[in-house]
Amino acid sequence: MLLHVLKYKFICLIRDKAIIFWAFMFPVILAVLFHIVLININPQEEFMKVEFSVVDNDGYRQDIRFKNYVNSIIESYENNSQSIYNISIRSLEESEQLLEDNKIDGYVxxxxxLKLIVKRSGTEQSLIKALLDEYIQIxxxxxTILSNNPSALENIDLLTNNFIEDVPLSESDNTDFSIMIYYSLIAMSCLYASFWGLRIITLSQADLSSIGARMGLIPQKKLxxxxxxxxVSWIIQLGIITFQxxxxxxxxxxxxxxxxxxxxLTTAVGSAMAISLGSFIGAVIKKDEDTQVTIINSVIGIGYVITVSQINEILExxxxxxxxxxxxxxxxxxxxxxxxxxxYAILARNVVLMSSLTFFxxxxxxxxxxxxKYASI
Structure with a gap:
């Protein structure tokens, strides 16, 4: 009996061409279109490199503070591949020649x-100036501290130490930001499973469909x-996600x-959450199916806009x-x-939240x- 019900429920659900299109074909079509547009754009985001030199003259050798400041930046660049400042110590003649050949963005x-010599104005030159302004401020x-409190000279090392360390969030070099588009498509496809949930309620209610009227005669509990x-809806959606x-x-x-x-795992739990969301809307909101579909589309659309906009930061x-x-x-x-x-801390938290919403x-x-109960069918 159970297998018989599963079989015909599967056949009944996959005949819904509208849901099949939106959950199955629409994300695939969008993925192909995005691929055509993005195939030669941003294959991998490259970090900007700002290259400049510091002239090795008497002024530089005598300014211990600036020398230590420059050495700390050089050390940071050598230890961190994502550091943007590449500084070299060169003679005045070498610096002038490199600037003339456009091999550096400027020299100090x-x-x-303290003087900054550049050949043109641009983003790199502005970043060099910002770095020098930071040093001047420090x-x-x-x-000022030493003039007001000469005894602070004993702790001068504490003032010149760099207490900030660049720690990468990931050991991998994944910087292809176009991948976010494809993941958003997968997330959107998961949320389109809400229509399966809405369809479940429509097919189970005797006043909404003839199938629901016949299902009401089955000697089975509503649960x-x-x-x-x-x-069955979840299995269909998992097949769709797997294919995509x-x-x-x-x-x-x-x-x-x-x-x-x-x-x-993420898509499976997300699909279950979406199906339960669709059934929730179908059961709680006593409106016609078109209104319920509009509400589901609004939930998905508003959720997407919030996710990709600054509204998300405000809400957080x-x-x-x-x-x-x-x-x-x-x-x-x-x-x-x-x-x-x-x-996997973020993933674990989100899976728990999605599971909780599914249960709710x-x-x-x-x-x-x-x-x-129905007064008349």
Whole structure:
């Protein structure tokens, strides 16, 4: 009996061409279009390098503070491949020649004061100036402290030490920011599973469909029927997600499947959350199906806009609870954390939140529809 119900429930659901298109074909079409646009754009983001030299003259050799400051930046560049400042110590003649040949962005020399010599104005030159302004500010602060409190000279090393260390968030070199688009498509595809949840409610209610009227005659508890519907919809959605992941990684050559088990776990939990969300909306909001579809589209659309805009940062700082229940953000951030970070703290948190939302939506749905009575069918 159970296998019979599973079989025909599967056949019934996959006949819904509208849901199949939006959950299956639409993300694939978007992925192909994005691939055509992005194939030659930003294959891997390169960090800007600002190269300049410091003239090795008497002024530089006598200014111990500036010398230590420059050496700390050189050391940072050697130890961190993502540091943007590449400084070399050269003679005045070498610096002038390198600047003339456009091999450096400028050079610094100390005579009566600190001077920056550049050939043109641009972003790199502005960054060099910002670095020098930082040193001037630090040096001015030190002189003010020493003039007011000469005993601070004993702790001068504490003032000149660099207490900031550049620590990369990940040991990998994943900097292809276009990958965010494909992960957002996967997250969107997971959320389109909400339509399966809405369809479940439509097919289980006797006043909404003829199938629901016949299902009401089955000698099965409402919980069992909903569980079967949920399971079949979830399996269909997992098949859709699996195909999309394989298509993106093999046909479009998108690096998505590195931790394949965790990617599948994230999409599986996200799909379950989306199905329960759709069933929740279908059960709680007593409107026609078009209105319910509009509400689901609005939830997905608003969630996506919040996720990719600065509104997300405002919510995380002012209303963190709302940020934690944004379904698009939970799936998207979980997937992105696998790509950019070496630890799974964000993923674990999001999986727990998605599981909690799945349980909440499912419980409310069941409590809403379990004792529905009809005056007339």
């Amino acid at each position: 020399k100390i005579e009566d004061e 040096n001015s602060t030190m002189e 069992h029927i909903l569980a079967i519907d949920f399971f 992941l394989i298509f993106m990684s093999t046909v479009l050559n998108v690096e998505l499947l590195k931790p394949i088990g965790l990617v599948f 700082s002012k209303l963190p609870f709302l940020a934690c229940i944004n379904p698009i953000k939970l799936v998207n951030d979980g997937l992105l954390s696998l790509y950019y970070f070496d630890n 939506f499912s419980a409310i749905t069941y409590l809403t529809v379990r004792r529905v």
